Amino acid sequence: MNTNSSTETTISPAGVLLLRGSATTPETSYYEDLDKNGWCVVKNVISPEKAAYYVDQAYSWLEGFGKGFDKNDRETWKPENLPAFAKGGLFNRHASGHEQFAWDIRAEPGLIDVFAKIWGTDELAVSFDGVNVSLPFKADAPVDRKPWAHVDQSPLRRFKYCVQGIMNLAPNGPKDGGLMVLQGSFSRYNEFWEAHDHEAPPGGWSKRNGYHHTQAQLQWFYDRGCTWHKVEAGPGDVILWDSRCVHYGAAAEGDQPRVATYVCYKPNRDVAPDKQAIRKEAMENFDNTTHDAADVKQTGSRIAGKLSDDERTVPSKPPVLSHRAQQLAGIAAY
Template identity: 55%
Template structure:
């Protein structure tokens, strides 16, 4: 369960805080990305392979020995799980470098999707988090509600990043899945151009994150934007434009959600200082934010533990395949 402890965000080198010259993704292979701002790539992984990863995800949860048992619904309580936020987002405990998470992001079929988007197979991948959302009792004590946001700085107003969720279970209209505010990505530039007065005194943040207020969200509603839950099957890859307002929707029924976050960009476009920072993150098993080129450090080591007994790293350092070493930036193309 999440804590209210105040944490200090690690400093980020100034070079990584903004701009630079970065390519525009080529979304011709997935035209819905330009038309709707999101799409579902069916069958990136087989249902059998997806089920295997779900089992490994539950192995990971049970490995904390906090009382969670996958086959005993009475143990599906926040206090029996390692710390998480928003119903099932696990971004601590070294999960970004667990072997099963690396095995997912190294799947060639997923890499191939992003190769089409960037017109190259020489890619780097983010050291991102996972989502394992369980249908808790309505009286369970955990962080509830929606958290609409974008994963793109207001200072970056072009098509900049395509994010991915590797969906490992069936998610229908009542299940936990990605919620998108349809139409919001098309209004991204207009919103910031007409809301300069909303910027803080120091200006819009360089962080690839923007959390609109209720009043600002209403601006999008007034222009016809509506929330939609993205439905997908086991093995489907959900893609979306980082300018899209979105959040992780909770389950309304009894179904679980298991997914990993994946994002890739061309290795040739990374700045030298970012190469050094990625190497540090790999050496120390630190997580990163979504963008593999312009990123922040995340996770227990970067942010500091919530409790004295918090696991900072995976129990075992992952063993990377030759392909994964290239994706990690451990080896050069």
């Protein structure tokens, strides 16, 4: 079994998966459902009015590409009128993580406090993640709507390691696109890898923080009673999920758009000096990054290469960061 020998895993009488990854990792957080089920919704982290403001900023950002999208004209809500995106509305290119509204969201005191309660410290590092605007496209629009069940954690890390988040900005109901979680998969994370160690590739499982499940592997979860659940949230709510929870982002199916940003914070003490250097380079070049703010990797248009000549590698305007945001970015000391 390819586990970390320094990690201890137990099940409490209440059924909560207690996972100890390091001396600085709290076994449990402020959020009982997150610890028990692997996900939860934190209500009213920012006001509905502030959420609506950020929605407008996201739409204005898309209009700024000059491809024909008009936030006030739904007839223009077509893939060809938008910059390159993935999975129904995932904008992880175009320096999206460094737009002013994305940084303003990351610096929201209420949002920072959510993650401070998870990790037991407010000295945090934040990822430079992307934006999601999943519009209700017509059924025949050329959009990838296929489920992509995965976890955002290496099979070698069988302990509490990363908690991801979505700052939800628009009403998000059952048909509006958004987070799908495989209910019950979280508590079976270690059991799954133990049962599937024989499927590891030559050389063993990858250290890369991500794994996409096959249909046969998903059936293993289904056979144990795990079912898909669409997470719903209101404007200003934050959706949290542990990176060991099997999940994917669904495309919008109804007539309402999904608007959100991805937010992920980890204790700054867990960011090694070489990773801090990568974070600073990403800031200097306006690169997006992976979810994990500590084991950070640069992504985005400059790193992956442009898909078109008009693809941006810098934000529409260089963001102006508050001192708190600079601390989160790793360019100002705590």
